[in-house]
Amino acid sequence: xxxxxxxxxxxxxxxxxxxxxxxxxxxxxxxxxxxxxxxxxxxxxxxxxxxxxxxxxxxxxxxxxxxxxxxxxxxxxxxxxxxxxxxxxxxxxxxxxxxxxxxxxxxxxxxxxxxxxxxxxxxxxxxxxxxxxxxxxxxxxxxxxxxxxxxxxxxxxxxxxxxxxxxxxxxxxxxxxxxxxxxxxxxxxxxxxxxxxxxxxxxxxxxxxxxxxxxxxxxxxxxxxxxxxxxxxxxxxxxxxxxxxxxxxxxxxxxxxxxxxxxxxxxxxxxxxxxxxxxxxxxxxxxxxxxxxxxxxxxxxxxxxxxxxxxxxxxxxxxxxxxxxxxxxxxxxxxxxxxxxxxxxxxxxxxxxxxxxxxxxxxxxxxxxxxxxxxxxxxxxxxxxxxxxxxxxxxxxxxxxxxxxxxxxxxxxxxxxxxxxxxxxxxxxxxxxxxxxxxxxxxxxxxxxxxxxxxx
Numbered sequence: 001x002x003x004x005x006x007x008x009x010x011x012x013x014x015x016x017x018x019x020x021x022x023x024x025x026x027x028x029x030x031x032x033x034x035x036x037x038x039x040x041x042x043x044x045x046x047x048x049x050x051x052x053x054x055x056x057x058x059x060x061x062x063x064x065x066x067x068x069x070x071x072x073x074x075x076x077x078x079x080x081x082x083x084x085x086x087x088x089x090x091x092x093x094x095x096x097x098x099x100x101x102x103x104x105x106x107x108x109x110x111x112x113x114x115x116x117x118x119x120x121x122x123x124x125x126x127x128x129x130x131x132x133x134x135x136x137x138x139x140x141x142x143x144x145x146x147x148x149x150x151x152x153x154x155x156x157x158x159x160x161x162x163x164x165x166x167x168x169x170x171x172x173x174x175x176x177x178x179x180x181x182x183x184x185x186x187x188x189x190x191x192x193x194x195x196x197x198x199x200x201x202x203x204x205x206x207x208x209x210x211x212x213x214x215x216x217x218x219x220x221x222x223x224x225x226x227x228x229x230x231x232x233x234x235x236x237x238x239x240x241x242x243x244x245x246x247x248x249x250x251x252x253x254x255x256x257x258x259x260x261x262x263x264x265x266x267x268x269x270x271x272x273x274x275x276x277x278x279x280x281x282x283x284x285x286x287x288x289x290x291x292x293x294x295x296x297x298x299x300x301x302x303x304x305x306x307x308x309x310x311x312x313x314x315x316x317x318x319x320x321x322x323x324x325x326x327x328x329x330x331x332x333x334x335x336x337x338x339x340x341x342x343x344x345x346x347x348x349x350x351x352x353x354x355x356x357x358x359x360x361x362x363x364x365x366x367x368x369x370x371x372x373x374x375x376x377x378x379x380x381x382x383x384x385x386x387x388x389x390x391x392x393x394x395x396x397x398x399x400x401x402x403x404x405x406x407x408x409x410x411x412x413x414x415x416x417x418x419x420x421x422x423x424x425x426x427x428x429x430x431x432x433x434x435x436x437x438x439x440x441x442x443x444x445x446x447x448x449x450x451x452x453x454x455x456x
Contacts, residue, residue: 006322007031007081007082007106007322008031008032008081009031009032009033009034009051009052009078009079009080009081009082010022010026010031010032010033010034010080010081010082010083010084010108010318011033011034011035011036011071011074011075011078011080011082011083011084012033012034012035012036012046012050012083012084012086013036013065013071013083013084013085013086013089013090014065014084014085014086014087014088014089014091015037015038015041015044015046015065015376015387016044016046016376016387016388016390017374017375017376017390017391017392017393018086018087018298018300019035019044019046019086019376020045020046020049020374020375020376021314021374022084022086022314023035023046023049023050025312025314025315025318026318028315029315029318031318032051032052033049033050033051033052034050034051034052034053034054034074034075034078034080035047035049035050035052035053035054036053036054036055036056036064036065036070036071036074037053037054037055037056037064038055038056038057038058038059038060038061038063038064038065038386039055039057039058039059039064040058040059040384040386040387041384042055043381043382044376044381045376045377045378045381046376052078054074054077054078056070056071056074057070059384059386060386061089061386061387065089065090066089066090068090068093068095068096068099071083071090071096072099072100072103072105075100075103075105076103076105080105081105081106082105082106082107082108082318082321082322083100083105083106083107083108084108084317084318085107085108085109085297086297086298087297087298087299087300088388091109091296091297091298092115092119092295092296092297093115094112094113094115094116094119095112097109097110097111097112097115098112106321106322107321108274108317108318108321109274109296109297109317109321110272110273110274110276110296111273114270114271114272114273114274114296115296117270118270118272118276118293118294118296119166119296120165120166121163121164121165121166121167121203121293122139122141122142122165122201122203123141123165124291124293124294125138125141125203125291125293126140126141127266127269127270128266128291130269131265131266131268131269131270132265133262133265133266133291134262134288134289134290134291135205135290135291136205136206136208136281136290136291136292137156137205137206138152138156138160138161138203138204138205138206139152139203139204139205141203142165142201142202142203143162143202143203143204145186146182146183146186146187149162149182149186149202149204150179150182152204153176153179153182153204154179156206157206158176158177158178158179158207159175159176159177159178159207159209160175160176160182160204160205160206160207161173161174161175161176161204161205161206161207162174162176162185162186162189162202162203162204163189163202163203163204163205164189164192164193164196164197164199164200164201164202165193165199165201165202165203166193166197166198166199166201167193167196167197168197168295170238170239170240171192171193171196171197172189172190172192172193172196172197172202173189173239174186174188174189175207176207186202189202190202208281208283209442209444210284210285210442210444211234211281211282211283211284211442211443212232212234212248212250212281212282212284212441212442212443213232213233213234213236213241213279213280213281213282213443214230214231214232214233214234214248214251214259214279214280214281214282214289215230215231215233215277215278215279215280215299216229216230216231216259216260216263216277216278216280217229217230217231217275217277217299217302217305217313218263218264218267218272218275218276218277218278219274219275219276219313219316219320219326220267220271220272220273220274220276220320220326221273221320221325221326222271222273223325224325224326224329225264225267225268225272226264226326226328226329226330226333227260227263227264227330227333228305228309228311228313228333229246229247229256229260229305229308229309229333229335230246230247230248230251230256230259230260231244231245231246231248231301231304231305232244232245232246232247232248232249232250232251233301234441234442234443234445235430235436235441235445235446236443236444236446237353237446237447237451238447239443241300241301241343242342242343242423242427242430242446243340243341243342243343243427243430243431243436244301244304244340244341245304245338245339245340245341245401245404246304246305246307246308246335246338246339247308247335247338249401249439250282250284250439251282255282255287255289258289259280259289262278262280262289262291263278266278266291266294272296273320274296274317274320274321275297275298275302275313275316275317275320276294276295276296276297277294277295277299278291278294279291279292279293279294279295280292281443284442298313298314298317300343300390300393301341301393302314303339303341303372303374303393303395304339304340304341304395305339307337307339307370307372307395307397308335308336308337308338308339308397309333309334309335309336310334310336311328311333315327316328337397337398337399337400337404338397338398338399338400338401338403338404339395339396339397339398339404340395340396340401340404340405340408340431341393341394341395341396342393342394342408342412342427342431343390343392343393343423343427344375344390344391344392344393344394344415344417344422344423344424344427345389345390345391345422345423346358346383346389346390346391346420346421346422347389347421347422347423348421349423349425349426349454350455353423355385355389356389356420356421356422357382357383357384357385357389357420358382358383358419358420359380359381359382359383359419359420360377360378360379360380360381360382360383360417360418360419360420361379361380361418361419362379362416362417362418362419363377363378363379363381363416363417363418364414364415364416365415366394366410366411366412366414366415367414368407368410368411368414370396370397370398370404370407371394371395371396371397371407371410371411372394372395372396372397373392373393373394373395373411373415374392374393374395375391375392375393376391376392377391377392377417383420391417391422394408394411394412394415396408396411401439405431405437408431409428409431409432412424412425412427412428412431413428426454429454430446430450430454433450435449435450
């Protein structure tokens with residue numbers, strides 16, 4: 001582990017609610033913040049909160065939040081000691097991490113080598129296999145063309161899932177039911193992956209239906225690794241998470257220990273350093289879990305873990321990057337109660353979730369015991385049309401799952417966002433379905449069952 005460093009200023013290379021989250025952590029650690037922003041975010045909350053600000057370009061992400069040279073230059077000119085990338089944008093960009101290293105700027109995240117290894121999903125699956133972690137049957141790596149895909153599919157059987165090796169958020173992903181669909185699906189997924197990630201490579205795995213999405217929060221500091229329990233992210237729409245909770249309502253204690261130990265085993269195998277998330281699928285039909293991918297960054301849904309463990313993950317991330325090590329041990333981590341997070345987006349659920357940017361005439365946050373709202377909203381703020389539609393997350397804690405659900409019900413009624421359409425009421429309907437109440441959902445529940453009834 002490297003020698004601990006003292007830093008005075010962190011540049012935040014992100015926007016929105018995660019930028020606000022990082023600023024708050026820095027304030028509590030006594031570290032100054034430098035917020036970079038695009039012209040569209042000139043009046044955003046992170047810009048109003050940070051100690052120093054600098055505009056790095058026009059609204060388009062590629063000209064601002066994705067421009068490595070501009071961000072590095074800002075850090076050098078304003079003498080920032082470190083850069084926190086948040087999630088999305090450059091958070092899993094190995095080239096960006098390397099540029100930070102070359103300029104002696106601390107990158108608050110894993111090494112460029114770890115980002116490359118675990119960011120490439122085909123490589124990550126190979127490493128998981130080496131570590132003895134169960135993986136879904138499929139290709140051993142990148143599939144060169146659809147003929148090669150067809151050969152593998154014949155061996156493992158249809159349906160199969162094509163996935164972008166550099167992908168995320170459901171882009172570059174296609175379910176293929178039979179051989180007749182394979183060629184077109186391969187071309188579509190490859191082209192979409194190239195457009196979204198600059199990498200058209202695909203891998204293939206057996207498609208399992210009615211699965212649950214389980215992920216494990218991990219921390220590593222080069223000396224030790226630990227996990228902070230699991231999150232259940234099974235409520236999704238088009239592979240985008242909607243509701244997350246911790247702990248999972250379906251895991252037995254035996255399976256919980258098994259998945260947690262597997263996550264630690266993989267982190268040790270790759271000598272992982274920083275905060276990260278091991279994502280798995282759980283097949284209820286067999287009660288078996290399979291490694292899916294690793295996210296080498298802080299997750300959108302990290303607050304549910306914080307609520308049940310009491311551990312500030314962003315502070316831990318910063319401490320690890322500074323060489324100070326993890327401040328807790330595995331034995332000190334206690335899972336207490338239950339937490340649920342609902343993402344609130346500026347979207348019209350009734351119109352195929354069409355983005356709905358615009359002016360927030362009035363904003364009122366939910367409150368009370370066990371309620372947290374992570375957001376960048378304020379009354380009068382204009383939500384720009386150029387970025388992700390996430391407005392914030394409501395996170396509710398309860399002494400048990402039922403109490404957490406009822407508290408979320410209250411919070412979703414209490415929050416007020418006037419002037420634009422949001423997914424607030426959609427979320428409230430979703431968490432009150434009998435299926436969610438009893439924990440009997442899967443990753444396609446929203447698309448296959450809930451959405452059609454909701455729209456009626």
